[in-house]
Amino acid sequence: MFDLNAYLDDHRKRINHALESLLKTSEKADRILEAMTYSLMAGGKRIRPVLCLAATEAAGGDPEDAVPAACALEMIHTYSLIHDDLPAMDDDAMRRGKPTCHMAFDEATAILAGDALLTLAFQTLSSIELGKVEQAAKWLRVIQLISYAAGYCGMIQGQMLDMASEGKQLILAELKFMHRLKTGALIEASLSSGAVLGGLNSTRISMLESYAQNIGLAFQVTDDILNVEGDPEIMGKAVGTDKLRNKTTYPSLLGLKESKDFASQLVENALQALESLDQKAEPLRAIAKYIIERKK
Amino acid sequence: MFDLNAYLDDHRKRINHALESLLKTSEKADRILEAMTYSLMAGGKRIRPVLCLAATEAAGGDPEDAVPAACALEMIHTYSLIHDDLPAMDDDAMRRGKPTCHMAFDEATAILAGDALLTLAFQTLSSIELGKVEQAAKWLRVIQLISYAAGYCGMIQGQMLDMASEGKQLILAELKFMHRLKTGALIEASLSSGAVLGGLNSTRISMLESYAQNIGLAFQVTDDILNVEGDPEIMGKAVGTDKLRNKTTYPSLLGLKESKDFASQLVENALQALESLDQKAEPLRAIAKYIIERKK
Numbered sequence: 001m002f003d004l005n006a007y008l009d010d011h012r013k014r015i016n017h018a019l020e021s022l023l024k025t026s027e028k029a030d031r032i033l034e035a036m037t038y039s040l041m042a043g044g045k046r047i048r049p050v051l052c053l054a055a056t057e058a059a060g061g062d063p064e065d066a067v068p069a070a071c072a073l074e075m076i077h078t079y080s081l082i083h084d085d086l087p088a089m090d091d092d093a094m095r096r097g098k099p100t101c102h103m104a105f106d107e108a109t110a111i112l113a114g115d116a117l118l119t120l121a122f123q124t125l126s127s128i129e130l131g132k133v134e135q136a137a138k139w140l141r142v143i144q145l146i147s148y149a150a151g152y153c154g155m156i157q158g159q160m161l162d163m164a165s166e167g168k169q170l171i172l173a174e175l176k177f178m179h180r181l182k183t184g185a186l187i188e189a190s191l192s193s194g195a196v197l198g199g200l201n202s203t204r205i206s207m208l209e210s211y212a213q214n215i216g217l218a219f220q221v222t223d224d225i226l227n228v229e230g231d232p233e234i235m236g237k238a239v240g241t242d243k244l245r246n247k248t249t250y251p252s253l254l255g256l257k258e259s260k261d262f263a264s265q266l267v268e269n270a271l272q273a274l275e276s277l278d279q280k281a282e283p284l285r286a287i288a289k290y291i292i293e294r295k296k
Numbered sequence: 297m298f299d300l301n302a303y304l305d306d307h308r309k310r311i312n313h314a315l316e317s318l319l320k321t322s323e324k325a326d327r328i329l330e331a332m333t334y335s336l337m338a339g340g341k342r343i344r345p346v347l348c349l350a351a352t353e354a355a356g357g358d359p360e361d362a363v364p365a366a367c368a369l370e371m372i373h374t375y376s377l378i379h380d381d382l383p384a385m386d387d388d389a390m391r392r393g394k395p396t397c398h399m400a401f402d403e404a405t406a407i408l409a410g411d412a413l414l415t416l417a418f419q420t421l422s423s424i425e426l427g428k429v430e431q432a433a434k435w436l437r438v439i440q441l442i443s444y445a446a447g448y449c450g451m452i453q454g455q456m457l458d459m460a461s462e463g464k465q466l467i468l469a470e471l472k473f474m475h476r477l478k479t480g481a482l483i484e485a486s487l488s489s490g491a492v493l494g495g496l497n498s499t500r501i502s503m504l505e506s507y508a509q510n511i512g513l514a515f516q517v518t519d520d521i522l523n524v525e526g527d528p529e530i531m532g533k534a535v536g537t538d539k540l541r542n543k544t545t546y547p548s549l550l551g552l553k554e555s556k557d558f559a560s561q562l563v564e565n566a567l568q569a570l571e572s573l574d575q576k577a578e579p580l581r582a583i584a585k586y587i588i589e590r591k592k
Contacts, residue, residue: 030453030456031456031460032448032452032453032456033448036448079411083407083408083411086404086407088402088403088404088407089404089407106384107384108382108384108385108459109456111379111382111384111385111407112379112448112452112455112456114411115375115379115410115411115414115452116447116448116452118411118414118415119414119443119446119447119448119452120443120447120448122418122439122443123439123440123443123444123447125439126436126437126439126440126443127440128436130433130436136432136433136435136436137426137432139432139436140422140424140426140432140435140436141422143418143419143421143422143439144419144422144423147415147416147418147419147422148419150415151412151415151416151419152328152329152332152412152415152416156328156408156411156412156415157326157328159408160326160327160328160405160408163404164327
């Protein structure tokens, strides 16, 4: 029986340890590094890095090799949260149970801390000790996958669409498209980069991408459900905010019960996409189920 | 006799053409791409990309090979200007003779356009058609050099120091240190990345780095001088703003005449650093002189 909690604990520790040492490269503690560390080590769920390591494992590789990619993905995710929380964007005061970066520091520092985390992600991806020269081509491919997903054709476009849709009633297809970009693209890149580093061939990578698309959407549907009926104590942030802001969500479009059914169906699809993979894909299977069962 | 104007024209055209095609990857013109294009194609001097191509040439390579690096450097420079101009930072309304990005669009779009340009820089650096697998290691090294220079140990730290020094009187060593990071680091990376792509060995790369440090500082000293006695018509931005903001500058510390002498001395040092290079370094020599003679 696969123990997901032990697996998540183990991988999160590994990722947190690696992130901490990546942030310790500067001798004196200065304000920008403090702000970067504050947000990066604020107790995130580390979903993207865990998915990346699990994909490397499913591909038959050693997850240790993918740790720099896992760290880079978390840095990019954290930078996007810092910038999204800014007054000019979503104007959020709390995140992960703590004041957001611009509240704890100031707006200019938060903008620069986000910029610095995004830049450090690519520094991390390019500072690999290369045993073999062929590895360089793999890492270049990973940088390409991640930068495309995080850029204006992916995550950033998603945030633009999200802001543009404020106060508007979206239809289901528009909502899905927005989330596919805003959160889906980086989740897809987490899996595909892990798979590339694990040495998977392109047919199988597309299976993992199908898995990623389904759990990415399931993740978002569950977020929307938690915003309706989650426990603010457990979640570390306010609930009911989507309704207050009149945001189109899966529960608002489909109803709460139907949203839960939809999320379950998406997880089913994700599991089907992994059918031809062996027991090394067990962590990915367990994570798919966890994504809709989580309480925060 | 080397014709710098023809050289700059030729290289700027090449860079602008490459930048335009890199921005044309999306089918429909959307707001984020519009904002990115607005700032990137606003008529910058293209100093960093020209230096990168000239370094490749000085190293004995084909500048054409370094065009993706040149484009990435300009994208990073432009993103830093967009973010520095934001209300939470320097709060500037005009740049390169046009309204700044957040004035022409809005603050959220400007933050995201900056993020997107930074991300596109790394996408550009990683999307190389690799003829030989050894090239991948070179490009990985270039990504490392550029991300380090642009990050919290380089350019971003410099912007933090610049903001922290507002209203304070700096001593010369502090002013130099701040500029070494804020503008010097990326100028150094422009030369070292160009040199790596041109195949230069590490001893000679350190010569180019010494050149870079000197012209980087000369560039900043000249900027300060232009802020005192430049023509706002030619420069496309207001002058006298440093004094108004009570900023420590080279003219305020050393006097105007002494600042000009200092800039000339720096250019002399830069030229000396190139002494052992052949006539292929002629463009770099001409650019060093241009940097203190420019009127904008």
